[in-house]
Amino acid sequence: MDVFCVCEEPWEAYYLRHELIDSDNGETLSPEVEDNLKQEGWVFYNHNILAILQCPCCKHTKDRKQYEEKEEMIKTAADLLKDDPDGFLSFMDDCKFIVDEN
Numbered sequence: 054m055d056v057f058c059v060c061e062e063p064w065e066a067y068y069l070r071h072e073l074i075d076s077d078n079g080e081t082l083s084p085e086v087e088d089n090l091k092q093e094g095w096v097f098y099n100h101n102i103l104a105i106l107q108c109p110c111c112k113h114t115k116d117r118k119q120y121e122e123k124e125e126m127i128k129t130a131a132d133l134l135k136d137d138p139d140g141f142l143s144f145m146d147d148c149k150f151i152v153d154e155n
């Protein structure tokens with residue numbers, strides 16, 4: 054299953070959990086790991102590897118205002134489902150951040 058950054062870049066949940074971080078703590082990032090990832094352009098909400106607020110694909114985007122609404126959505130969902138990572142994943146999968154262009 055994919056999770057989406059606010060920029061709509063899809064990231065495979067397996068990759069995030071098992072390749073990007075080599076962790077047995079589930080979804081929670083340790084401070085050192087989070088610091089390292091920040092250097093690469095990653096920003097996560099509330100140390101949650103699945104709640105991506107910035108990824109390497111959008112780290113150079115200066116106008117982050119356009120992502121505000123999605124950031125709020127990710128934060129709200131991550132808070133509501135913080136004890137239910139699979140629920141969070143299916144929520145993300147359901148909304149797929151479809152943007153109504155009309």
Ligand SMILES: [Zn+2]
Nearest residue numbers: 058060108111
């Ligand atoms: Zn991004």
